[in-house]
Amino acid sequence: MNEIRYPEQFEKIIPRIFVAETVLGCDLKCPECAVGGNRITKKKGWMRFEQFKVIADKIRPFCKYLYLHHNGEPMLNKDIFKMIQYSSSFTGTNISTNGQSFE
Ligand code: SF4
Secondary structure, eight states, X not given: OOOOOOOTTHHHHSOSEEEOOOEEBOSSOOTTSTTTTTOOOSOOEEOOHHHHHHHHHHHTTTXXXXXXXXXXXXXXXXXXXXXXXXXXXXXXXXXXXOOTTOO
């Protein structure tokens, strides 16, 4: 991996906490939720690991904490464990799940 170098002044302004929307969509339909209530008009889908890696490598020099969910159920992404493993090599990570995919 090639390390990305940013101008020194970036150090003072760049965020340390990031959110990656690894899935836009959910297997439940909680009515109070923007996703479950179907109030999000963007196309639903999954981020591929290759896409995630591009983002992860860009934020790697600064990131102290990375949320791997936003509007959706992250366990629906078949690459979520690869994403956790990859990002946990340089930052703290977090997912929130509804647990429906655990049996
Ligand atoms: S993302 Fe969470 S709150 Fe929204 S529908 Fe799914 S389980 Fe419910």
